[in-house]
Amino acid sequence: MKTNExxxxxxxxxxxxxxxxxxxxxxxxxxxxVEEDPKTIITIGMRVHSDKVGMKDIVKIxxxxxxxxxxxxxxxxxxxxxxxxxxxxxxxxxEYLETPDEVTDVLVCNNPTCxxxxxxxxxxxxxxxQKEPILARCLYCDRVMLEKNIMDQF
Amino acid sequence: MEHLVSIRDITKDEIxxxxxxxxxxxxxxxxxxxRLKGKILATLFYEPSxxxxxxxxxxxxxxxxxxxxxxxxxxxxxxxxxxxxxxIRMAASYSDIIVLRHFLExxxxxxxxxxxxxxxxxxxxxxxxxxxxxLDVYTIYKHFGRLSxxxxxxxxxxxxxxxxxxxxxxxAKFDNNVVYLFSPRELRVRMSVMxxxxxxxxxxxxxxxxxxxxxxxxxxxxxxxxxxxPDEASYERVKDFYVIDKDTVSKAKDDFIILHxxxxxxxxxxxxxxxPYAKYxxxxxxxxxxxxxxxxxxxxx
Numbered sequence: 078m079k080t081n082e083x084x085x086x087x088x089x090x091x092x093x094x095x096x097x098x099x100x101x102x103x104x105x106x107x108x109x110x111v112e113e114d115p116k117t118i119i120t121i122g123m124r125v126h127s128d129k130v131g132m133k134d135i136v137k138i139x140x141x142x143x144x145x146x147x148x149x150x151x152x153x154x155x156x157x158x159x160x161x162x163x164x165x166x167x168x169x170x171x172e173y174l175e176t177p178d179e180v181t182d183v184l185v186c187n188n189p190t191c192x193x194x195x196x197x198x199x200x201x202x203x204x205x206x207q208k209e210p211i212l213a214r215c216l217y218c219d220r221v222m223l224e225k226n227i228m229d230q231f
Numbered sequence: 232m233e234h235l236v237s238i239r240d241i242t243k244d245e246i247x248x249x250x251x252x253x254x255x256x257x258x259x260x261x262x263x264x265x266r267l268k269g270k271i272l273a274t275l276f277y278e279p280s281x282x283x284x285x286x287x288x289x290x291x292x293x294x295x296x297x298x299x300x301x302x303x304x305x306x307x308x309x310x311x312x313x314x315x316x317x318x319i320r321m322a323a324s325y326s327d328i329i330v331l332r333h334f335l336e337x338x339x340x341x342x343x344x345x346x347x348x349x350x351x352x353x354x355x356x357x358x359x360x361x362x363x364x365x366l367d368v369y370t371i372y373k374h375f376g377r378l379s380x381x382x383x384x385x386x387x388x389x390x391x392x393x394x395x396x397x398x399x400x401x402x403a404k405f406d407n408n409v410v411y412l413f414s415p416r417e418l419r420v421r422m423s424v425m426x427x428x429x430x431x432x433x434x435x436x437x438x439x440x441x442x443x444x445x446x447x448x449x450x451x452x453x454x455x456x457x458x459x460x461p462d463e464a465s466y467e468r469v470k471d472f473y474v475i476d477k478d479t480v481s482k483a484k485d486d487f488i489i490l491h492x493x494x495x496x497x498x499x500x501x502x503x504x505x506x507p508y509a510k511y512x513x514x515x516x517x518x519x520x521x522x523x524x525x526x527x528x529x530x531x532x
Contacts, residue, residue, distance in 0.1 A: 186337075188336060188337075190334065190335050190336055190356050190357075191335065191336055191337045192315060192333075192335040192336065192337035192338040192340070192341045193337055193341075195314070195315075195335060196314055197314050197315055197316050197341050198314070198316050199316070199341055199344060206426065214423060215337065216340070217336070217337030217340045217341065218335075218336030218337035218356070218358060219336065219337075219358055219423050219424075220336070220423065221422055221423045221426070
């Protein structure tokens with residue numbers, strides 16, 4: 078335990094994404110596009126020991142909180158992830174992400190003839206029809222995407 | 232009812248009201264002349280159409296309204312790459328109601344987001360064709376006097392035929408309907424549609440129409456659409472999978488009927504046209520009454 082705490086140090090303010098399945102931290106960072114922001118400091122721990130889940134990844138984003146869309150995206154791709162909000166070195170709020178019922182602006186429809194794939198000024202919306210395995214339905218064209226198609230976008 | 236892009240957006244009650252209105256119009260069309268005087272219908276057809284466009288235009292003209300639009304996307308700004316959103320915004324400012332047919336699924340939903348006048352889908356890709364389903368059930372209602380307790384066979388291309396989901400959604404709103412889905416394996420109803428009708432319709436899936444035809448109240452036949460197949464060979468395999476002829480209907484019930492959204496190719500032999508079962512031309516004619524009812528409902532409520 079002690080070693081881990083040293084590996085990924087505390088942050089003053091921001092978001093901690095914890096219990097990411099081992100090896101998926103980089104994908105998680107790219108999903109949130111935080112690496113594109115030149116000012117955001119990101120600490121990444123990969124294959125860190127955890128008493129609760131064995132091996133895990135952890136991502137700490139300094140000075141930034143997640144939007145609802147970002148949380149939905151994380152919840153969809155890596156359900157079970159735990160998010161902590163840090164203010165003044167203390168956890169102000171903790172939440173376990175559960176697969177949402179609907180996601181907006183997270184997925185791209187895999188139907189090549191869906192209107193949302195043609196420069197229309199709309200954001201994609203999907204309802205999650207089933208959570209295990211995930212089935213998502215495009216609210217524009219009604220196409221159902223299978224878990225594999227969804228995970229390929231991650 | 233604000234728009235009509237999917238049957239899933241309307242209620243059984245609204246469907247019944249439309250049917251009653253269509254019955255009143257058909258019985259006494261002269262009473263409705265001039266009801267939409269001064270109103271303009273825009274028909275935006277990005278895909279070929281005969282019946283849908285002409286019957287909507289006829290409906291509007293019979294109600295005293297005017298019509299503008301295009302029937303060939305090649306001659307409009309669409310060819311220059313204009314989005315559905317921009318085209319609809321423009322059409323909404325030139326008209327009071329819009330009928331849109333488009334080759335993309337989801338185009339109807341996109342249109343409703345950018346239109347401040349009612350949008351009716353005249354068919355969106357393989358997705359749905361709601362006004363067709365309304366005239367289909369209008370025809371069924373006129374013949375049987377009910378939309379419940381029916382045994383309906385759907386025959387042909389149930390996967391890519393856009394009238395199929397709309398008709399299934401409509402039948403699913405009424406009680407005790409049973410549907411028999413006859414198609415080649417590769418043309419079965421899509422998973423999303425099956426999911427929508429689950430627990431609302433009793434569904435039987437099979438290929439053998441002859442074995443079940445004596446139980447059915449009606450069959451709804453669709454064309455296998457060549458343009459939906461990746462290659463000639465796979466189209467050839469299924470194109471004449473069902474050909475309804477006099478022999479097919481010899482075992483049918485007395486008040487049995489055959490519907491088809493048209494156009495047909497080989498799936499119904501011409502010899503059937505003269506039998507009392509053939510209702511598809513009357514069905515096409517019913518399109519005008521139902522579409523008049525639809526225009527009135529959307530513009531007057």
